[in-house]
Amino acid sequence: MSATRKDGARHRAVGHLDIIKCFTWEISSINNYLEELRQVWARTLGISGPQWMILMAISDLDKDDGVPVNVVSKLLHVDPSFITTQSKLLEKKGLLRRKPSPTDARVVRLSLTDKTQKHLASLAEQYKAIREYVFEEFDQDELTAFTEKLATLKNRLEKACIRVALDL
Structure with a gap:
């Protein structure tokens, strides 16, 4: 199926949902595409997507x-022990250094x-081309405002997770 037909089919599938549900599905799809890109770039180093991150x-x-x-x-929203374990593996592959703080x-x-x-650095041109293509619809101010709105949503979702956890 062509990309256009897939996109049309997906829009019909979510077309009957309310806007918040549609938004949630769009964010989920964006995350899946970002994960796919991470996997492609990670494979160039022989590592996993989370290690790439x-x-x-x-x-x-x-x-x-x-x-x-x-x-x-904190940036990746994972437990520090996960970073410790994965960084040791990345160190063994010669991709990063671990040293005690002075x-x-x-x-x-x-x-x-x-x-x-x-x-x-060898991937920089490809990354730049992808970034420009993906964000060509936004000027700097629009992208800044959109990113701020997403940050607000992220913070509220974090608080909502805490609320739900406390209610259970």
């Missing part, structure tokens, strides 16, 4: 002195190896 978080957050495990875990030896700081930085 760890490398991307470090790439975005590192300011030359590494990123604490807990900062990466101010607190209990804190492990993560940074990308030169090998990983070169690999990411």
Whole structure:
């Protein structure tokens, strides 16, 4: 089935739902497509999608002195033990470095190896082209406003999860 026919069929399937349900399904679909892209890029390094996300978080957050495990875990919304386990595997593959913080030896700081930085640089043009294509409908102000709205929704969903957990 062509992409256009698939898209049309999906729109008919959700067309009868209320707007909040439609929004929820659209976000779910967006997440699935993002996961598919992560998997493609992760395979270029022989790693998993979640490991790719760890490398991307470090790439975005590192300011030359590494990123604490807990900062990466908060950004990815996962337990720090998951980051610790996966970062050890990534270290064995030569994709990142783990070193104790110079101010607190209990804190492990993560940074990308030169090998990983070169690999990411080799993907930069493809990533830029994808990003430009996906976001071509938005100017800077629209994208900023939309991102702020999504952040508000994320924060409210986090609070809703806490409420639901407390009610059970």
